[in-house]
Amino acid sequence: MIxxxxxxxxxGNILVERFNGVPAEERLHWRSFLVKLGADNLKGVKNEELLVACHKSVYIVYTILGDVSIYVVGKDEYDELALSEVIFVITSAVKDVCGKPPTERLFLDKYGRICLCLDEIVWKGYLENTEKDRIRRLIRLKPPVEF
Incomplete structure (x- = not known):
């Protein structure tokens, strides 16, 4: 599960977060842990260079894209290899929405579309869509022509 x-x-300010199966009382711990992990390790890292960590029997894959840090946490079948695929889909969707690696301002300007992309990529803790064209079609917010 993701x-x-x-x-x-x-x-280190949180821009977007999606938790699945994490109790509310543990979310603050995860937020602070991930931000500290990024502050310690993401200095000097190139865009989309993946870093991996393990904490409390879960895997963490994280990277930087423009001015934004992205963290994906998973357990069980979502090991570091599966999470690297998830983060690749997320980074490519964000770049597609923003047109380039985002600054914080550009990210916040495109906040709604990025959230729609996240909802299409990860659904209830599982990787749902990986195809860029399909994600682009699903976030158009237009009713389908045929059922």
Whole structure:
């Protein structure tokens, strides 16, 4: 299960978060842990260079894209290899929505579309869609022509 997808800015403020199966009382711990992990390790990392960590029997894959840090946390069948596929789909969708690696301002300007992409990529803790064209069609917010 994908436990969390978290986006943070360069100073550690959370921009977007999606938790699945994580109790509310543990979410603060995860937020602070992920931001500290990024602050310690993401300095000098190139865009989309993946870093991996393990904490409390879960896997964490994280990267930086423009001015935004992206963290994906998973357990069980979502090991570091599966999470690297998830984060690749997420980064490509964000770049597609923004047109380039985002600054914090551009990310917040495109916030709604990015949230729609996240909802189409990860559904109830599982990877749902990986095809860029399909995600683009699903976030158009137009009713389908045929059923």
């Amino acid at each position: 436990l969390a997808v978290v986006f943070a800015n360069s100073v």
